[in-house]
Structure formats: C-alpha cells, structure tokens
Amino acid sequence: xxxxxxxxxxxxxxxxxxxxxxxxxxxxxxxxxxxxxxxxxxxxxxxxxxxxxxxxxxxxxxxxxxxxxxxxxxxxxxxxxxxxxxxxxxxxxxxxxxxxxxxxxxxxxxxxxxxxxxxxxxxxxxxxxxxxxxxxxxxxxxxxxxxxxxxxxxxxxxxxxxxxxxxxxxxxxxxxxxxxxxxxxxx
Amino acid sequence: xxxxxxxxxxxxxxxxxxxxxxxxxxxxxxxxxxxxxxxxxxxxxxxxxxxxxxxxxxxxxxxxxxxxxxxxxxxxxxxxxxxxxxxxxxxxxxxxxxxxxxxxxxxxxxxxxxxxxxxxxxxxxxxxxxxxxxxxxxxxxxxxxxxxxxxxxxxxxxxxxxxxxxxxxxxxxxxxxxxxxxxxxxxxxxxxxxx
Numbered sequence: 001x002x003x004x005x006x007x008x009x010x011x012x013x014x015x016x017x018x019x020x021x022x023x024x025x026x027x028x029x030x031x032x033x034x035x036x037x038x039x040x041x042x043x044x045x046x047x048x049x050x051x052x053x054x055x056x057x058x059x060x061x062x063x064x065x066x067x068x069x070x071x072x073x074x075x076x077x078x079x080x081x082x083x084x085x086x087x088x089x090x091x092x093x094x095x096x097x098x099x100x101x102x103x104x105x106x107x108x109x110x111x112x113x114x115x116x117x118x119x120x121x122x123x124x125x126x127x128x129x130x131x132x133x134x135x136x137x138x139x140x141x142x143x144x145x146x147x148x149x150x151x152x153x154x155x156x157x158x159x160x161x162x163x164x165x166x167x168x169x170x171x172x173x174x175x176x177x178x179x180x181x182x183x184x185x186x187x
Numbered sequence: 188x189x190x191x192x193x194x195x196x197x198x199x200x201x202x203x204x205x206x207x208x209x210x211x212x213x214x215x216x217x218x219x220x221x222x223x224x225x226x227x228x229x230x231x232x233x234x235x236x237x238x239x240x241x242x243x244x245x246x247x248x249x250x251x252x253x254x255x256x257x258x259x260x261x262x263x264x265x266x267x268x269x270x271x272x273x274x275x276x277x278x279x280x281x282x283x284x285x286x287x288x289x290x291x292x293x294x295x296x297x298x299x300x301x302x303x304x305x306x307x308x309x310x311x312x313x314x315x316x317x318x319x320x321x322x323x324x325x326x327x328x329x330x331x332x333x334x335x336x337x338x339x340x341x342x343x344x345x346x347x348x349x350x351x352x353x354x355x356x357x358x359x360x361x362x363x364x365x366x367x368x369x370x371x372x373x374x375x376x377x378x379x380x381x382x
Contacts, residue, residue, distance in 0.1 A: 027380035028227045028236045028274055032353045034290055034310075034373040036244035038366040041252055086252055086302065087368035127299040152301045152365060185368070 040087035040185035049079040049157075056099075056116065057170045067169035074099075074118055074162035081181060083124075084152035089186045092155070094135040095142030096120040096179045103173025113164035114171045120179040121158050126151035136161065137177070145184065155181055225278045225381035231348070232272035242268035242355050244290075244371075247306065252365040254306065254358060261356035263311055263323060271349035278381040279343055285312050286335035289328045290358065290373040303364040305330075310375045313352040315345040327357075328373075339382055353377065 058070045101114035108114045121134040126149050135143030157179055164170065232238040244267050249255045261267040292304030311325040318341075326336045344350050353375060360366070 026224075026226045026228075026236060027378055028229050028233075028238065030229075030233065030238040030240075030272060030274075030351075030353075030377040030379070032239065032270060032310075032375040032377070033241040034244065034268070034287075034308075034355045034375060035241060036247040036290060036306075036371040038248045038292075038368050038371065039246060040368040041248070043250075043252060084252060084301075084365060086248075086365055088296070150299050150302055150367060152299070 038086065040085075040090070042083065042085040042087075042090055042183035042185045044081060044083040044183070046080070046082040049081060051077055051079045053077065053175075056175060068167060069113075069116060069162060069164050069170060071162040074116070074159045077159055079157045079179075081122075081155040081157065082153070083155055083183055085148055085183055085185060086150055087185050088149050090148050090150065091145040091184045092122060092124055092131065092133045092148050093142055093145035093182045093184070094120055094122045094133045094157075094179060095182070096135045096137045097177050098137040099175045099177030101171050101173040102176050104171045108168070108171055111168045112171050113166060113168040114173075115165055116170075116175065116177070117161070117163055117165065118159050118177075119161040121160065122155050122179075122181045123158070124148050124151050124155045125153035133181075135179075142180075142182075145182075148183070157181065223277060225276075227274055227276035227278075227281060227379050227381050230273040230275055232270075238272045238274065240270040240272065240353065242270050242353070242375075244268050244355065244358075247290075247358075247371060248366045253363060254360050254366060258356075258358040261358065263309075263313070263325075263354060263356060266311075266354035266356035267308070267358060269352055269354040272351045272353070273348050274344065274351055274379055275346065276344045276379060276381050280339045280341065280382050281314075281344055282337065282339050282380040282382040283312060283314065283324045284335050284337050284378040284380075285310065285324050285326045285375070286332070287326050287328055287375040288332070288373050289330075290355075290371050292367055292369045293372045296367060296369075298364075298367055301363075301365055302367050303360045304367040304369070304371075306358050306360055306366075306371065308358040308373070309354075309356050310373075311354045311356070312377060313354065314340055315347060315350040315352075316340060317343040317345050319345070326375075335376075351377075351379075 287310035
C-alpha cells in the first residue's frame with residue numbers, strides 16, 4: 001500500500017513538469033531592410049534648338065547706321081530648351097561663342113566686321129525661384145555656374161549686349177554662333 | 188523416536204501453513220508524460236527569436252529619371268529583390284504578421300512638383316509549407332499605411348532550408364514622377380508565432 005502511494009506521487013510530479021513546459025511558447029520576429037539609391041542626374045528633354053536670326057544688319061533708317069549690326073535682331077530673341085536635375089547640388093552654366101561670319105573667314109577690312117559679341121543668359125525655374133547663369137562672348141571661357149538644385153522646367157536662353165567689336169559694318173555671308181548650357185548633377 | 192519425529196513434522200507444517208494464508212500482491216502504475224511547447228526558432232538569418240536581412244535594390248531610376256521599369260514591373264515570381272531565412276515552427280498553423288514602411292528618401296526632403304522621394308511597393312513573405320506548397324503573405328504600402336497583414340499558414344512550415352522568402356516587388360510612384368537623388372530605405376517587419 002505504501003509502495004502504491006509513492007508511485008502515484010511520482011506520476012503526479014511528471015505531469016507538473018510537462019505543464020510547466022507549455023508556458024514557454026515563443027515567437028520570432030524578423031526585420032528586412034529594403035535599400036536603393038537614385039544617382040544624381042541631369043537630362044535635357046529638349047537639348048537642341050536652332051535660332052535663325054535672319055538679316056543681322058540694319059536695312060533702313062540712319063544712313064550711317066545701315067549695314068551695321070541690328071542689335072534688336074539678337075536681343076529680342078529667345079530660345080527654349082527643357083531639362084531637369086534630380087539632385088540638390090545640381091548646377092547650370094553657360095558658355096557662349098561669338099557669332100562669326102563663316103563665309104568670310106579672312107581678316108575683315110577696316111570699317112567692317114565679321115564678329116558679333118553678346119551676352120547669353122539661361123534661366124531655369126526650380127520651385128524655389130528662377131535661377132540664371134550667364135556668359136559673355138567678349139571674354140573667352142564659360143560663365144560661373146549657378147546652383148539650380150532639383151528642377152524640371154524650360155530653360156530659356158535670352159540674349160543681350162549684342163555688339164560688334166568696333167561698330168563696323170557687317171560683311172555679307174552666313175553667320176553662326178552657339179550657346180552651350182551645361183547642367184551638372186553635382187559639383 | 189518415531190513419535191518425536193512426527194510431532195516435529197507437524198509443528199513444522201503448522202508454521203508453514205500460517206504465512207501462506209496472508210499472501211498479497213501489489214500493482215504499481217507509472218504514467219510517463221511529456222509535452223512539447225509550441226515554438227518558432229530562427230535557424231538561419233539570425234538566432235533565437237530574431238532574424239534580419241536586407242534587400243538591396245540598387246539604382247532605382249532609369250535613364251530618364253523615372254522609376255526603373257524593371258522594378259515597377261517586378262512581380263512575386265520575378266521580384267525586385269529578395270532574401271531568405273529559415274525558421275522552424277512546430278505548430279500546425281503558424282501565424283504570420285507582416286508590415287512595411289514606404290521606400291523613402293533618407294534623409295527625407297520635400298519633393299518639388301514632378302518629383303518624388305517616396306516609392307510604394309509590395310512586401311511579401313513566401314512561406315514554404317510542409318505539404319510542398321507555398322503560401323504568400325503580402326503587404327502593400329501606401330501614403331496612409333494599412334494595418335499589418337495577419338495570416339495563419341494553412342499548415343506547418345516546411346522543415347527545410349530557406350523556408351521563408353521575403354520579397355519586394357511592384358514598386359510604384361505617381362505617373363511620370365522623377366526620383367530625387369539620394370539613398371532610399373524601407374523596413375519590412377515580420378513576426379511568426381507558433382499560434
């Protein structure tokens with residue numbers, strides 16, 4: 001009888017151990033980091049515009065002025081590019097090249113000109129306000145870059161300060177110049 | 188002499204008979220019991236109760252500045268990125284809880300018109316099951332993040348390597364939006380309970 005009691009007590013203790021184990025249910029948690037990058041980038045949507053200035057010399061008016069540069073032919077014109085930059089450090093710079101007579105490449109006779117200088121200004125429109133960059137053809141090299149930051153807009157190129165070096169009459173022929181607008185994603 | 192022997196014999200018999208009348212048996216029973224607590228344990232990708240990993244998506248934009256079409260067109264079958272873990276659970280229908288944040292520019296910055304610094308996507312957990320099928324638990328991010336997806340698996344997790352695959356796919360932004368330059372990050376959170 002005593003033996004039977006001891007065995008029953010032993011069985012009961014097994015049951016208690018098992019019940020204690022069930023309280024240890026556990027779950028697991030996981031974390032996954034999803035990462036990506038977007039590189040600094042600028043892109044022209046419209047990267048090339050031809051601006052035909054037409055006749056460059058004055059055709060009427062003061063006889064002394066006829067044949068000389070008609071400044072309004074350049075200063076009244078604009079050309080519109082379109083582009084964007086996605087970085088906060090993006091910049092825009094302009095380098096303008098003089099307009100030269102490409103038909104007559106020899107040294108111009110006294111009183112005549114084959115070169116037209118000007119100042120070109122490019123203006124972009126970030127949300128924070130218009131940003132411009134300029135360059136004059138009077139001095140070589142490009143103008144200073146301006147920080148545009150993030151933008152997507154037209155880039156309007158306008159012209160000013162049109163002049164020939166000595167105010168002479170323009171030699172006939174075809175004239176050509178260029179304005180390069182550079183968008184740089186980061187400095 | 189004979190008498191003496193007989194008496195002695197009778198006495199011995201008497202002694203022998205008396206104990207035989209009190210004989211009794213005992214029966215003992217031992218119940219051996221045990222239990223296995225419901226549990227999930229990380230085998231690969233972490234230890235104990237936690238696991239972690241990463242899904243590097245790389246460059247998110249295509250040449251024109253908008254979201255990569257490879258990423259926007261990615262699916263569960265062909266995700267933008269994925270990573271695997273092994274978790275062993277000993278229950279019949281483990282419960283999975285899944286949520287995620289949006290894939291966002293870090294540090295954050297306000298986006299000008301036409302740009303975005305936030306990408307929504309689908310985070311999914313593909314669980315390989317013991318019956319050789321796969322159950323997908325998914326969560327789609329949005330400007331107002333929905334509640335976490337909670338789903339019980341239809342059967343036990345497969346007892347195999349890489350039985351959990353976490354995926355990121357179907358990335359999306361506003362139509363035509365240009366992605367702001369920088370680093371983007373999101374966190375997918377997963378809890379697996381033995382249930």
